[in-house]
Amino acid sequence: MSESDSPTSGYRFQAIDKKFESIDGKQNRDHLIKWGMRGKIRANMYIFDQTFPEYNAKKFILDFFKDPNVLNTLKMFTKAGEWQLLGQPAHDVRIEQLNTNILSLEFFDRLFNNKIIREQGHIKKCIEEYKDEFIISDELRKVLIMDEFDSYDIFSDNDRKEFIFHLFKHFCLGGQVCQYEDDVQPYLDVTKSVYKEIISVQKDAETQTIQVVSPVFKIEALNENGKKFYPSRTAYEQDFAYIIIDPIKRHVIILSNFYEGPSFFE
Numbered sequence: 001m002s003e004s005d006s007p008t009s010g011y012r013f014q015a016i017d018k019k020f021e022s023i024d025g026k027q028n029r030d031h032l033i034k035w036g037m038r039g040k041i042r043a044n045m046y047i048f049d050q051t052f053p054e055y056n057a058k059k060f061i062l063d064f065f066k067d068p069n070v071l072n073t074l075k076m077f078t079k080a081g082e083w084q085l086l087g088q089p090a091h092d093v094r095i096e097q098l099n100t101n102i103l104s105l106e107f108f109d110r111l112f113n114n115k116i117i118r119e120q121g122h123i124k125k126c127i128e129e130y131k132d133e134f135i136i137s138d139e140l141r142k143v144l145i146m147d148e149f150d151s152y153d154i155f156s157d158n159d160r161k162e163f164i165f166h167l168f169k170h171f172c173l174g175g176q177v178c179q180y181e182d183d184v185q186p187y188l189d190v191t192k193s194v195y196k197e198i199i200s201v202q203k204d205a206e207t208q209t210i211q212v213v214s215p216v217f218k219i220e221a222l223n224e225n226g227k228k229f230y231p232s233r234t235a236y237e238q239d240f241a242y243i244i245i246d247p248i249k250r251h252v253i254i255l256s257n258f259y260e261g262p263s264f265f266e
Helices: 029-034 054-064 105-113 139-145 163-173 185-198
Strands: 013-016 041-048 075-077 083-085 092-098 125-131 134-138 201-203 210-212 216-222 228-230 240-246 251-257
Touching: 029 185, 054 092, 054 216, 054 240, 105 163, 105 185, 125 139, 134 139, 139 163, 163 185, 163 240
Parallel strands: none
Antiparallel strands: 013 041, 041 251, 075 083, 092 216, 125 134, 201 210, 216 228, 216 240, 240 251
């Protein structure tokens, strides 16, 4: 490996003009509008110039948020409802690596088995409660965010670290102006289509099983004062950003969403 290809030197990134059908296209358009997420959830792709060892993840992500090509192409949403370039480099990043072990929606069968979802797919309703910025009117959202709920532990801590769980939870919670579904299937369908499009898989030569090869990290970029500025300066559950890395093709996807502000119905 040459010095320029060594992960000890700085990574460099180049934006790729790519549209994601599950996010930008017609496939899930109506659902994302209904959930207040259309135009506010975004996926951007970049290619990078060196090998990616997972032990170097924090350096990789910090380099990403310092790269001029990223600062001049990656945008964040403002409270005024406008997109603006990131502009400032990160001085530090907080990262949490998620699991990517799940390749089937059978992972969510426990929602049916525990009567959170009825046999026909209808979501079981409950008396309205408030949890942070969310109105909780069904048992699905109780399972997702209310740790005092009796059925909360049908998903273990490790289950909740699965990237597919994070996606499902985000789509169920929606944006600031959100119409909830009465049936679980739209949430499952959108979760599956986005997950399938942004992770990379390959077949193991020996076992012939399909495996996810993309490490996924939940990330926050911090300024010189140690304050979070990306994906936003607020602490909303639905302000999120994930980096999905394909170490084989050397591309990285950043998936982000912003809770406040209007949706876009383009």
